[in-house]
Amino acid sequence: NAGVTQTPKFQVLKTGQSMTLQCAQDMNHEYMSWYRQDPGMGLRLIHYSVGAGITDQGEVPNGYNVSRSTTEDFPLRLLSAAPSQTSVYFCASSPGGGRLTQGQYFGPGTRLTVT
Amino acid sequence: AQSVTQLDSQVPVFEEAPVELRCNYSSSVSVYLFWYVQYPNQGLQLLLKYLSGSTLVESINGFEAEFNKSQTSFHLRKPSVHISDTAEYFCAVSEGAGNMLTFGGGTRLMVKP
Numbered sequence: 277n278a279g280v281t282q283t284p285k286f287q288v289l290k291t292g293q294s295m296t297l298q299c300a301q302d303m304n305h306e307y308m309s310w311y312r313q314d315p316g317m318g319l320r321l322i323h324y325s326v327g328a329g330i331t332d333q334g335e336v337p338n339g340y341n342v343s344r345s346t347t348e349d350f351p352l353r354l355l356s357a358a359p360s361q362t363s364v365y366f367c368a369s370s371p372g373g374g375r376l377t378q379g380q381y382f383g384p385g386t387r388l389t390v391t
Numbered sequence: 392a393q394s395v396t397q398l399d400s401q402v403p404v405f406e407e408a409p410v411e412l413r414c415n416y417s418s419s420v421s422v423y424l425f426w427y428v429q430y431p432n433q434g435l436q437l438l439l440k441y442l443s444g445s446t447l448v449e450s451i452n453g454f455e456a457e458f459n460k461s462q463t464s465f466h467l468r469k470p471s472v473h474i475s476d477t478a479e480y481f482c483a484v485s486e487g488a489g490n491m492l493t494f495g496g497g498t499r500l501m502v503k504p
Contacts, residue, residue, distance in 0.1 A: 280434075307490065316400065318481055318494035319435070326490060334491060366434055376485045376492055377442055379425060382434030 277302050280383035282367050288389045289357040297352040297386050299367030307370040308350040309334070309380070310342065312363040319366065325350055357390045364388070393418040395484050397495035405503050406474055412467040412498045414482030424465040425483040425492070426456055435481060441465065452476075477502045 283298045301308065309324035311334075321334030325344040339361060341353040350369075354361060364387050368380040398413040416422065423442050427435040439450040446458040456467045465482060482495040 309492075311494075316496050318395075318397075318496045320494070321491055324490065335493075368435075376490065377423060377440075379427075379437035379440055380435075380492065382427075382436070384434050 279303065280367055280369055280381050282365075282383040282386050284386060285384070286387050288391065289354070290391055291357060291359060293357050295354055295357065297354075297365055297367075297388075299350045299352065299383060300348050301350075301367075301369040301381070302348065303369060303371070303381065304347060305369035305371050305381070306347070307372065307376070307380075308344065309368050309370075310340070310350070310352045311366045311368065312336065312361075313366060313385075314363050322352065322365075354388075359390045362388060362390045393422070393484050393486055393493050395482055395493050395495035397480075397482055397498045399498050400496065401499045401501065403501045403503060404472055407471050409470050410468065410472050410476075410500065412480050412482075412500065414465045414467065414495055416463050416465065416482070416484045418463070418484060418486055420486050423485045424456075424458060425485070426450075426454070426465070426467050427481045427483060427494075429479045429481065429497075431478070438467075438480070472500070472502050474502050474504060476500060 280301045306327045310322040311319040320336045323342040325331045367383040370380045396415045404410045425440045426438040428438045429435045441458045449455045
């Protein structure tokens with residue numbers, strides 16, 4: 277299994293541009309999520325999904341959109357990039373739907389810089 | 392709303408010394424507790440978890456954590472650290488029936504020879 281994969285690894289955007297961060301998992305996990313990691317703040321949940329066709333907001337959803345058309349894929353869209361969205365983005369998945377008792381499997385991350 | 396506080400942002404320690412990384416949480420309901428480790432330029436990996444039962448949980452590489460309900464803490468300990476333990480450690484909490492994980496700010500463990 278490849279586990280959780282993310283593309284791209286690095287991205288530089290100009291303010292106002294849009295882009296999609298890709299995330300895929302091959303473990304048939306129902307639960308998928310997106311976090312952003314900023315120094316000293318740990319990871320903060322952006323959006324999550326408990327199954328195909330179901331998404332919900334996390335702690336910091338503003339400026340981001342998600343969709344879940346398949347079990348495998350969970351893309352994150354930045355609608356109009358702002359410098360405050362400069363961060364490292366992690367995608368994660370977990371078996372068992374919404375109950376996180378088995379922990380989460382994390383991808384390698386995407387480092388995004390907005391100038 | 393739940394919150395997680397990791398009291399130390401950095402912990403320097405010499406190799407083979409013991410270490411404790413502190414984690415406190417606030418929640419009014421029963422919780423699941425986790426420790427994750429992040430090695431440089433990598434994603435997070437689950438280190439250990441507390442769901443129920445024995446309050447002392449162990450990982451395969453010698454770390455242990457103890458759930459203390461009265462003090463709302465879940466401190467991580469290792470009796471003798473190695474250089475390879477150098478990493479950032481994150482404490483996280485999920486309210487039992489919930490589907491969101493809240494992370495602490497992280498503690499950078501720096502093991503010196």
